[in-house]
Amino acid sequence: MRSTPSTDAFTLRRRPPQEKLVDIGFRQLTLVLAASVGIVLLAIFVTVFSGAKEAMATFGLKFLTTSAWDPVNEDYGALIAIYGTLVTSILSLLIAVPIGLGTAIFITEDLLPRGIRDLIGLLVELLAAIPSVVLGLWAIFVMEPAIRPFLSFLHSSLGWTPFFATEPQGPGTAPAILILVVMVLPIITAISRDALNQVPIELRQGAYGVGTTRWGAIFNVILPAAVSSIMGGVMLSLGRAMGETMAVTMIIGNSLNFSVSLLAPGNTISSMLANQFGEADGIQVSALMYAAVVLMILTFVVNVMAQWIVRRLSLRY
């Protein structure tokens, strides 16, 4: 029996085995590549933890609350660095969040022609692209000399508080905070801008419809609607500020003496790593690894909180 050409065309073509093989192989390959993220992450945790094990056994939790950093007697405590990391990142966020949010509102509202707003947005994004080591160089040679009169003024007028008790003399915590502001500002601005842009136009129209003003709408309708993404962005920036290394290392002074004063030289975990890790040996390496573990846990918690906030706080509108 002879099949007609028309039914021939509809017989199912069997896929050749090599085509199937390529298909399956490609799938498995991408699976392995996707898994590599988890493997790398796991490897980072395992490596740093196992490096820190010796110091963890020797110093225990006392490591977090003492400020000795004495390679001669092999006595280590990371209080200065932990304090510096928290103070620089939190204070820089306190300055950067209002500025970044204000900028984001300014470039999402139709206060200015679209071209100018886009230009400001572009400039802020380019600021995010400048390497931190270049910002550090700029901080050393331009920013710090320029703001020193202002810091001296702070010292002379607020010197009675412990936070401004020391004479500013070059590198210190305060310039480090300012350069961190410059670094996290673009992140906060970009995330806030995206969040504000995603608020449905109907919410704004409704707010104007019941007779509110522009800023009434912003404060009572638009910001509450966008608050989850904005808070998430703030937490992400906090994580970034904690882990930021180069610019801070170059301007913070890397002091090994504890001082509450913001005008005195300080230290952070990451700048301590950058300065000492290359030359350290023996238990100092392990102590630095311990500090790295602390930094990793801090940034991990902050990043997970960022994701949690975005999911939990989002309004259902």
Next chain:
Amino acid sequence: MSVSTPPTTRHFTERLTLHYDPSLKRNRFNQIATAIAGIFAVVAVIPLFLVIIYVLFQGGRLLSLQLLTELPPAPGLEGGGIGNAILGTILVTLIASLIAIPVGVGGGVYLSEYAQNGWFSRFVRFGNDVLAGVPSIICGVFIYSLIVATRIFFDQSFSAMAGGIALSVLMLPTVIKTTYEGLLLVPQELRWGAYGVGASRFVTITRITLPAAFTPIATGVVLGIARAAGETAPLIFTALFSPFWPEGLFNPIATMSVLIFNFAIMPYEAQNELAWAASFVLVIMILGANLLARWISRVSRT
């Protein structure tokens, strides 16, 4: 509105006024709030202008052929250039890209095309976000312990390879995320069409889906490369530094970012100037890459 009008009438006329009255309390508040937001926007842009101006002037005036082609001078001596550091930055970034782009694109393909939104893909996406948040200095510590301290490559400790691998760890989350998000934007009909004419899964992905998502992926990859090129923290104790020309992939290598860091804190004028010059070259390269990425996404949108 006159004071003599009876209260009820005044109330009535006020309610009917639709003219904009700038002296009203709410309008005053609006003007002040707008002014503050405007000032904040200016404050946010000022540092960029200052940084760019200083980098262009301080670094740009040193620009010469000698700068781009010669080795840095010994401490205390004048002249010299940053030729080895430019070459080193290109080399290390290239190594990082060669590792991170295939791995990242592959991982992104899996997440978008194959994964069933089960625990594995959720875990990978979560891990990707965590990896993106790992401080870059920790990447350096990790690669130091894994590669440099163990002397895994031909008994060499610090090497260009180690630096490149450290940067690739940093680039990987960006590449995966942009690939994944770019592929999600590809309309499902394109895939159905490809299957309908008899294409296999592999052919559909490599010939239809990936090319359709080329723009967002390319944009993200270029931005990732630009970010990696400026990174310093992962390199200071993996690639280290070298005052000489690159001697292969398994020896310490100079990079512009580490050169800026090392030379900025040296007490010599000539070294400080080279740090500015390197900043100039680096910033031009990175801003160029950023504008390129923008251009890629603009060209394809129209």
